Amino acid sequence: MAGRLPACVVDCGTGYTKLGYAGNTEPQFIMPSCIAIKESAKVGDQAQRRMMKGVDDLDFFIGDEAIDKPSYATKWPIRHGIVEDWDLMERFMEQIIFKYLRAEPEDHYFLLTEPPLNTPENREYTAEIMFESFNVPGLYIAVQAVLALAASWTSRQVGERTLTGTVIDSGDGVTHVIPVAEGYVIGSCIKHIPIAGRDITYFIQQLLREREVGIPPEQSLETAKAVKERFSYVCPDLVKEFNKYDTDGSKWIKQYTGVNAITKKEFTIDVGYERFLGPEIFFHPEFANPDFTQPISEVVDEVIQNCPIDVRRPLYKNVVLSGGSTMFRDFGRRLQRDLKRTVDARLKISEELSGGKLKVRV
Incomplete structure (x- = not known):
């Protein structure tokens, strides 16, 4: 049955969760990654509190419904791309699957996403919830950057389909610059930017x-x-x-x-x-964060320069923007201009230091 029905795709981000079925061109639902629960921290009879807790476990809301419940406590289980509260995350997934996707988890394969540098323990917890709580027949956890590269193939500007490129993934809580070579993330060169x-x-x-x-x-x-x-x-x-x-x-x-x-x-x-x-x-991080002053264009340049020399050219050639915070008008144009200026300045210095012996070809 699982092979015949489309796979469920769930992308849980810090600010928003995107979910739908494989084969569709866009998500069926985009909702805030929050959950509204009743906090029963009352003093009183232990047995009554235990009974209340059992009822409260079913009394929760997620997404836009959660934000509209002023009498409930609104929690955000994901912080900076990493799950912090696994109990809440399990309840969140429960409503996603049964209420929104209206899927029987035993009949569908699942594709989930994870941020770069996600710990193996987090991956294990995710797999444990999906296999033991929801009994799914199959699960794949993909790095968001690789999926973004594959999704970029649908753009008209993409000439060749390649899984080599630099992904700038900027969401609500975290921004990463991730170099990907032939579908594999170069983990040692990933840079994190504390602005999102x-x-x-x-x-x-x-x-x-x-x-x-x-x-x-x-x-x-x-x-x-x-x-x-x-x-x-x-x-x-x-x-x-x-x-x-x-x-x-x-x-x-x-x-x-x-x-x-x-x-x-x-x-x-x-x-x-x-x-x-x-x-x-x-582009001027010092406006908001005095501890971090490196513009995003310089971070991208540094990431690519740290990569093996044979993949640098394709990494410069294919820069993919992913996430809501890259959707500002002219963001890509400004980044392209600043990145070109950074690279040109470095090449000019190299040419001058060589005394004219080295001719740079861009």
Whole structure:
């Protein structure tokens, strides 16, 4: 039966979980990776608490339903790409399979994803849950970067189908630069960048707070997230972009309208510099994190330079962007330009140091 029915594909990320069936062009569901549970930390009769716990085990919600339950405690079992609470993760998977996919797990093979540098213990826990709790007939756990490379084949820009390339995977909680050669991840060269979607949201929230635009305090994070997703883009030149807003603000400043959760009244804010300053922290990380100052283009260059010399050219040739935080307008164009400048500067220095004996061919 499992061979005849399509495999279930589940990609659990820090911020969102994507799920569906193999063979479809896009996921059937995209939902927040959170779970709402009743926290029964009451003082009282032990037996009553035990009985309550049995009922509470069935009383939980996941995804968008979880966010809409103010009387429940909302938990995020995945942090920075790694599962932190396995009990909650098992309950999360239970609802994914039975309520959303409406699948009988014994009849389907499963494809799950894992972040690069995932520990063998985490992989074992995942397999244990899938085989022992859900009794699945077959399971494959793939590295997200390899799947992203394979998915890039559907793009019109891809000439040849290759599993060699550099994957920049930036989600809500973590960003990795992963070199892949012939379908194998070069683990020793992976670099982690401590900037991702959530950091951009916090940075925009901070910018809006400093301007005191009149957002209800309890909704500032939600508003910053909406501003990021609707209006943000990557600019080619920071100084020119500031000038554009200063000379003709009405053309570039957008308006965001929200509803106050308590008074139910509408509030409107102007969104200006935040539109391009948010994603800019990928290229100027010191804006948001004083401990990390290396732009993403330099990290990509360093990763490829650390790889074996025979795969460097194909790694430069095929850079794949994956994850929600790479979807800002012109992100790829800016990265390509900055990466080319970094490489050209290094080659120019090599040429000068050789006294003209070395001619560089790009």
